[in-house]
Amino acid sequence: MISINPNEQTERDNYKLLTGSIIPRPVALVTSYSEAGVLNIAPFSYFNIVTSNPPIVSLAIQRKEGEMKDTARNIVATKEAVIHVMDETLVSDGNQTAANLAAEKSELALTEFNITDSTRVLVPGIEEAAARFEVTLYQHVPIVENDKVTADLVLLKIEQYHFSEEVYEEGKIKAQSLAPVSRLAGQTYANLGEQFELVRPK
16 A cells, blocks of 8 residues: 655645545536626546535636636626536546636637526526536635635535436436536546446335
């Protein structure tokens, strides 16, 4: 067994160990508006469920040289966003939105995505997504290390679900039809793959 102290590692070294071992990770493709009205689109794999009562999900957005990324800044300022589950049909264009653009430019221009109006928030959704959540900011938690903020954890309350007819059936989601992709390490993604069931003990 190899034992490693994270305090003796660089941030990049810790990143490689975390993203290589905590896999697969679901990918959120997030749309948000800047205060100036620019539509931002970006993918995040530090994404998960927090609770179902109320329905809250989390995004952890790493800072770059101490500066908030556009998505975090937008969510904290406008208090809303739309989260799309990255699926096999979205992943190619979704990957393009990871490009580093100036805050006044929209990643939409790098994609073939079409946007559609939301029901409960002002931020539009991506029409092609099979699953999307309109969300509002529940809580913003700055992550601090050595008196510096290194990341922004945002807890987001789901205000409205949208699912395509192909993936929704009688209150449940058909995973194979959703065809989500997950993030591994480096440049690597994975699809859903083989599934199996285990009965939980009572």
